[in-house]
Amino acid sequence: MRISDLSEATGVPVATVKYYLRERLLHPGEVVSRTQARYDASHVERLTLVRALTEVGGLSLATARRVLAAIEEPDLSPLDAMAVAQRSLLGEPDAPPEDAGPSCDAAGPPDSRSRRFVAGRGWQVHPGDPVLDQLDAAWEACDRAGLGLDEERMARYADAAEQIGRTDVESVPRTSPQAAVRQVVLGTVLIDPVLVALRRLAQQHVAVSTGSSSRSGMLGP
């Protein structure tokens, strides 16, 4: 297909496609004449992924380029691609746990409440993962606010998160690293609001069904 067809197939303006080509976010098409190149399904897939990374995921072009480079490693499994995509959303795609190696135990925080908690659950997570620091900070904020988020309540949240994570992972396509990254990035960004809304609705349902207050006009029985 021509560049105009590629634009039409993906909804990405021709000028933007040309920009991505110049920036090497998109691989060149097959040259068919001095002024024309031919594009195929691989360009459609890549272009869709670039859009997902930058527009939905909010990544900078520089970060998107690193993610794209990372998923081009020949022996990258879709599940490894998933880890790359996750970290890219944290803005630290340059420090994949695999590269950090055991030395990060010394370099990073040697220990933290989140690390102990996660280890205690038997979760297989690299101790250098920045999400652990994110969890430490979020937990600390709850403590400062006096929310009483103790280990026991955290364990119940973690049980639920594990259920969600299992559902997430099962939905990741095993067909290609590109498809996996796309699903992870989009799923991470777009399913969070679904889960937030479901949490609010579930709170109401639980509050109403366990509370003493009777209400009319509910959707439920």
Add this chain to the structure above:
Amino acid sequence: MRISDLSEATGVPVATVKYYLRERLLHPGEVVSRTQARYDASHVERLTLVRALTEVGGLSLATARRVLAAIEEPDLSPLDAMAVAQRSLLGEPDAPPEDAGPSCDAAGPPDSRSRRFVAGRGWQVHPGDPVLDQLDAAWEACDRAGLGLDEERMARYADAAEQIGRTDVESVPRTSPQAAVRQVVLGTVLIDPVLVALRRLAQQHVAVSTGSSSRSGMLGP
């Protein structure tokens, strides 16, 4: 205690305390002299709540005032206070489901995928609740991105959300509407990031433990 003690007990500057008094977000102290008033534990609790609503919850003073007015209804149960707090975070504290009554079935969207989904689960949620519109929008965005979020997967997320909601509700203090609102507002705002981080970690754990890739240096067994 004097206003300076109140300030010290809550960490709120004296000037801000005076501002809240003028704006009637804080009830006046007991006048003891022409230039002095005495404050008690009720002022500490209220001040902490105002701070939670405005600083952590990000509510405007006008919205915070409406939330505070709503929780002053004498027969408001802590669970009703929770609903008030939830809606205040959506920016629509003026339209509590209780007030909307059955007429909202006609006024609001008569039907939507989220409403059918929630009703199908037997969740007791008012059909006029704006969180349902939020869920519709989030679900729609997933569809547009081709994430394959079908009813079955949504049901699995809802199962997990119910577990989270049960944990949330059990942590709401039954002592006073004020304490309940504080816990709900802070819990809603501050525990969302905890759940987001747990989801990422759980994804990794599930991906690693079900995947074929072996990794070294993991926290887990």
